[in-house]
Amino acid sequence: MTEQPHSPAAPAVTHPLNVIVATDCGSTTTKAILIEKVGEEYRQTYRGEAPTTVEAPFEDVTRGVLNAIAEIEELSGRTILDGERIITPNQATQGDPKRGVDIYVSTSSAGGGLQMMVTGVVQNMTGESAQRAALGAGAIVIDVLASNDGRLPYEKIERIRSMRPDMILMSGGTDGGAVTHVVEMAEYIAAADPRPRFGSTYRLPLVYAGNTDARPQIKTILGEKTALDFADNIRPVLERENLAPARNKIHDLFLEHVMQQAPGYKKLIDMAGAPIMPTPAAVGVIMETIAKRDGINLIGVDIGGATTDVFSVFNGLFNRTVSANLGMSYSISNVLAEAGLDNIMRWVPFTIDEQTLRNRIKNKMVRPTTIPQSLDELQIEHAIAREALRLALIHHKSLATGLKGIQQERTISDVFEQRTSGKTLIDLLKLDLIVGSGGILSHAPRRIQSMLMMVDAYEPLGVTTLSVDSIFMMPHLGVLSTVNEQAATDVFVRDCMVYLGTCIAPIGQGKDGERCAGYEVALPDGRIEKGQLGFGDLKLFPLTREQQATVTMQPAKQIDLGNGPGQSFTKTVTGGVVGLMLDGRGRPLQLPSEQAARVAMLSRWYQAVGLYPTGS
């Protein structure tokens, strides 16, 4: 593989964009959508999918892309392909509006996505900043090395050598500070002589975004051994993070080097009318846009076959993490390993012996493209999904933090409050919206199933709205927004976001059946639903996205709805395809430890909201 780096820059599109085809090449499936301008607005009209083909016998990602587009051709009656070429632009002006599209765009996470190793000097300072920069660029971080990570120098060198990352990001030191430690790390990397995952003959891309004073030494040590590139320091001073330049550099190198080595990507880059984006980076664009547009705090999750990405925007601060081995197919067995059998079993509303469950999970791992056919198989997958979502959020909370190691000014009023720097930014009480995406959430047979999976996994506090990506098209819209903002926004609002409803969950615990809160729901038709919410109760009221209801609640003593323990609470909320859910199950959520009682409790909850078909 000795091809010269290919320029990612695509020719500027000059014709109007009325028909757009977009794909996302995932690790399992390639999903294509067609977007057409209908009147003055853009709508998503058809969808096709096919297995991703980065692997033998095809080893060419474009085969899967063409197959997915071919499915759209069949469904829409539009001719898009001419052999292996996408016909652009649309031939409407030639009198054949059913031929061709105006642009093709794509995202990709196939082939394991972008795998990076990052280095810093102090693990929870520059090490974490480097990790956030790489994650924000859509990468999977396979290891974080730091001068103080507790590993002996030779262990670090062995580790660097044994890993085969797609790229390395080096950070460390503030500008003008000491250079010793960061140079030391460069010496370790040089001694290890790391090799890239794909292609044995090309040099490994390395971005240096540390102390600018050390650049000459870094160049001497690593200039020959790696494809070295510089970006501004990600931590120019201790109190400030500057991640954008490093993030952009990672994107450039991803396209110039890494994608060139993956099977068929050179062809894919040539086919596309805009640079290919890593899938998580495209989803991140969408999440940031929603939070900014509505001025809200949100958590987004994309649960895939191999990985689970979590995005959050709190007070305008964007964070992303990827849990590389939490997923619903390739990584399903790892969810079992990390969560433990008991944690998965606690969500299964029937009894099943451990051996059977373990074998079933392993069989899904070795045959990752299969789908649940029977109801009990579906319920097991939903149980596993809850745990994958829960673990990924724990991981996200640990990284989405304020900067650590910063000196804090304390006044006399802080004497009794020992606050440490680097607290998590995730505050579930201030959370406004949860957005779910990924096969298990987008394709759940009933929307209430997606809603309850997210509520059970995240245990939102107080009032929270929930939504899902209708058919999994956020990545497509993320990349599309880089070429046509209006098209992306139109489709996002009309076809992509499905509001599920609002969940109101009082904080506190009590015995099953005990009073949690009194409620009064003033519904849009004038009816008023009044009653008592007991601990262990789950109540659902139909309410659409366009409708509003005013909810007044009087919590029991010690129970909090955001206004303080025992304080009454009134709020006007909107609904969604599921409606308004009052969750009296306690926060933290309580489940009986005894098996029969737990199954009975789950069955009661699931029936209360009509989670699964009855009579099963």
Place this chain on the structure above:
Amino acid sequence: MAHSYTPGLTVTERTTVRRRRILPLPGTVLAKVGDSVRADTAVARAELPGKVVPLNLANQLGIAPDEINDYLVKKEKDSVQKDDVLAENKPFIKWFKTEIRSPITGKVESVSTITGQILLREPPRILELRGYIDGSIVEVHPDQGVTVETTCSLVQGIFGIGGETSGELVMGVTAPDQPLTPELLTPAMKGKIVVGGAFLSAATMTRAKELGVIGLVAGGIHDKDLRALLGYDLGVAITGTEQVGFTLILTEGFGTIPMAPKTFALLSSRAGQKASISGATQIRAGVIRPEIIIPQATPAAGAKAPRIEREGIQLGDPVRVIRDPLFGKIGAVSGLPPELRAIPTESEVRVLEVRFPDGTTTVVPRANIEVIEGA
């Protein structure tokens, strides 16, 4: 509709396979095109760089990093023996003399006047790459390795653990649905690859290890036994480097699942012959499945590795159901309804109808069947 099908595992009496034998880093290729090689023939050799040991001399001598060149006894690229003096200070009083000795035998890789550290490297380790299969060299990749080709019977498994090995193939059972129990293993099976039927228990694996069996092939095992064998819960299916005493290949999956009759018949017909097996599995980017390669002496006339490019499932295709509740059942496609159908989960998916050997038919999501390739 477009090509949505699950490519199956290959089970074929005769095919030509090529295996690239590539060194982990550049080295010397020991064979040339046309050479016949055996599974244990060394085809390429490389020197794995030795371990690196950093020492911070500046700290140990109590000097500034940029002064260390003045104190060095050994310079960059010099060879050193263990306990050789690397650097020393020259005090007026001999008692205060500090000598830094080398903890290893090797050479001085580099000296840094910025960090004050010296990097020592141990001598390289020789790595010999073997042929893996009996065959002939069809391509040499200069400095990297070779491609070996052989005409063979080929069985791909669904999951395996353990690395490459080769030995005589023997049958441990007489029927594909018979489990391989410990008493079926005999001392004569030492150094051989034993084929079981539907299931292998933990006791059978322990017995195999005691006897020195080098490979086990069976329909399924229990996940809990795998966990006990490995000592940990396998999270992601990337295997091939485990050292459990033998290489294990499952042809069907987890649980008690009879080996597909075709696979069993093929392996039975090759009993007594030499086979090369690998348990390496990677069910992620660049799928690798475990394999059993049984070289066949006479090459097929003009045999070429078949490049299977199916255009989708056809009526009559032999298929295997790969998900509960009918996991492991084998039948033939008897209907391909084009429209989406609701299944018991309420999902609307593309389905197909399968007729089983007993004449019964059932509807299964297309995602849950696997075409039996090489049929």
